[in-house]
Amino acid sequence: MTAETRVQLPDPSLPPDGTTSRPQDWRARSDRRLGWLLVSPLILLLLGLVSYPLADGAITSLWTSDPVNGVPNRFVGLGNYRDVLAAPETRAALLHTFAYLAIALVLEIVLGMVFALTLRRPFRGRVLVFTALVLPWALPGVVSGLLWTRVFDTDNGVLNSLLLQLHVTSGRHAWLASPLLSILVITVVHVWGVLPLTVLVLLSGLNGIPADLYGAAAVDGASRLRQFWHITLPLLRPAVAVALTTGTVAALAIFDEIYVLNGTALSTRSAMMQVYDTTFRQLDFGHGSALSILLTVVTIVLAAVWVVAFRRVAR
């Protein structure tokens, strides 16, 4: 009856489970001590290397911080947030970022599902296919960037050469000249790098689905598609939520793929590029910090939406 999947999400309304059936007091006390002991390395690490710098950034975001102009830092409250939210560039960057996000998530879930289901079935050479699948993740960004520019270059790109040789097109296409197409091309390149993680997460979710459920369905004469729709998909919801969350984190931080393929073109700038540009090109740390805190909040909100929307279905 408890057909739970491997990848479960922490349900914020519930205390950690597993030990409630044993009410012995001494055990509970030792649980508490041991629990905090075991968790303390994680807490120390995150407190020191994430929370502290993040808090530092949060404080910077409330001040003017502009080392180049030599003016003393001044407390401005939420002024930096107001400025960046009012700036048209921020709005354009957010719009593009949400476009990347939407396309990336759809592609990642669809392709991730297809690849995970493919890899789940045994076949000869599966070990090697599995290794091939994770390779994009390990390729240093500069190398994949260079290879993808070799693919999409208008004049001496591999893609245009292939299309011309196969007589699919008659001329060389400028893949990065139109706003919509360039966003699509950039997202495909982004998804290529993120997909290994998506597939790993979905595979682990698939594994949590007991095989006997499919057996019963097969006895009932359900088609493969119906099995997928009525058994796999509902039970995979928590894994999908993890995949959506990691996908969202990656997509909202999209930067390198854009920079390599299209520079800082106005039609494809992302929110993270805006953060980077404000912080490290303009050296305006106040506004840069405000932007990055905003982006963090958006990411957390979206992740929370996925986690809640794709909660485990009660059975």
Next chain:
Amino acid sequence: MTRSFRNPARCSFRAAATARSRSSRGRAVAVAGFVAAALLVAACSGGTGAPGSSTAPINKGEPIRGQRITVLLPSFAQIPKPLLADFTRQTGVDVTLNSASFDSLHQQLVTSFVAGNTIADVSEVDWSWVGQFGHAGWYTPLENELPSALLSDMQLAPFRSNGHLYAVPYSNDFRMAAYNTDAFRKAGIAAPPQTFDELSADMVKLQRADPRVFPLTLPLSAGEGTATQWYLLTLAMGGQVFDDKLQPAFGPGTAGEKALQFEVDAVARGWISRGAVSNTNQTSDARFTGGVAAYIFGGPDELVVADDPTSSQIVGKAQLALVPGVSGPGATFGLPEGIGIPAGSKHKAAALAFVQWMTSPGVVTQLRDNLGVLPARISVLRQLTAAGKLKGGPVIQAEIPHIVPLFPQGAPAWYPKFSNEAGALINSAAKGDISVAEALKRMAATARRLSGT
């Protein structure tokens, strides 16, 4: 194994309502504590601080023998070890030479300076960073530290800002033109164009003569190279990018407008590939050396690259030419690489000795031989040309008098941001997303916003 082994007890906590309410109170307390603790610690350490700039003169009498300095240079300017050993022999100063890709140097330096830490005693200073780094007080002013014989032998304008000199060049670079002699001969053009009218006429001839070869290549991607290309065309067409008060000087009817119109027309008329909107300086160069573009605005090194058989298809076919202008050769500007001494360096006297050594005539000549960088010393360039050791030497010599400073008053602090926006707007205009007028209007608005006027 089958699933029936799972622990059914896990479901039982759903009933534990009291535990739940206790847990949510605990959660609120814990979150508050977590955040408060972190904020407190961060507040105590006191926000983002910039290092104080030290304008005190360097104590040149300080004994430097036995010191060790760290030098950070881009990967394409790594001084060979035997040459470095010469410096150590002469001065007794040991050198740790670190490298980074040129594109990541700015980020490395900025992060360390803002964090109040200095990662090098001598570092690369690109001309485009000078305004920013100078205004931030991150580099030591050098105008009173170096002998005048050295200073008068270099182009220093790109390294001045805020009334100070923040770096001296170790390599030279400025924009010139280069053309494919084969393509020009086929089109029946005897000499490279001297004016933009001639250039336009030549473009049409080149286009007719060989439709497989584009007459021209330009960087038009959204990036720094695209912005500097437009500055060059603006100067060459007799204009200025900024006026004496650093106000935009590229309104309607100016050379700046004509320059951008020229670039946009070049795309529209098919003088350059539509793919040029993805071209950086590097890929634009590759079109020229690949033999598919006949004319390029490049540096003096263009010839060396074009004659390198490992990468070029046009070995022996490239020639340098002067940048055209309105009624004769036009103005051009320099894009040299320099070295400077971060204000936070603890070994400034040793660093200064290194700067002097690296810019000495003997060393710049050696750097030419080993790294292929064009010497920064004007006298050395002249000697190399006279000795016939510099490819295109006479043309290079002829171009030098046309070099003008891009910012006669010194680079503004906001230059990096402006050039980034300028590159993006030129890219948009080239793609046809916005008009030339709109691009220039937005560029001017950016400049005014950044300069606070």
Next chain:
Amino acid sequence: MLVAFLLAWSLGPVVLGVLTSVSTQRDVAATPTHLLPTAPTVTAFRSLLGGARAAGPVAAGTVSVDETQAFLRAVVNAGVSTGLTVLVVIAIAVTAGYAFSRLRFRGARVVLVTAIATLAVPVVAVLVPLFRMLADARLIDTQLGLVLVYSSATAPLAVWLFYNYCQDVPFEPEEAALLDGCNRWQALRHVVLPQLVPGIAALTAIVMLAVWGQFLIPLLFAPTSQTKPVSVLITEFSGKHQTDYPLVAAAGVLALVPPALIATVLNRSIRNMLGATAL
């Protein structure tokens, strides 16, 4: 059919990388480009791994670093920082994941959710304060500093995944051990840990892959050849006037070998975690 698509998708660019690595710069830069090298050469590999290098002055603005030494050093550096990070993160994820899954203590849920929420913090947002902290602690350009930053970046996901994994490991053997009088530690050591091995193997792969190709973090925290990993070194093969395509591609292909080998070795365990029971 699907397998073919999967392979084409994943390996297409990698194959292009291999082809580029044995091409000449001239072939790559040609218009139209030569997908297949006209004169295959292993020059790029030789200059990375040792052996003959072109003599005489290099062309203007091309790479002049002593590639061989620097490259091998950078691969070793990457191996050290990645390996240490894997060890640290596994230790943290196993203890914390186990505690969140098995032990009942107030605040556990909050810590877990907060830890997962830190996944959303972009690296750019914390770079400057992190740099200041590490500089104050004299940890810039040390493997320790790099490993700490890597660990803080990858631990949240690792803990989350491992918590989920623990939730799925049957509780009965452990409970039996506890009832038999073992303490938590003994139960963990003798009963639980052996069950967790496949999960640990999978985490090893995930953390390794997540760290191996990192760029911005090591660029700032491991800036010199003492610590610089291969992912950062490769960016230095770009000269002032051109990027050495074959050299970058060859370095990328070589940099893929260690993670590919480890992923293959760990494959059985990963599949045990990811999909074996479904077979």
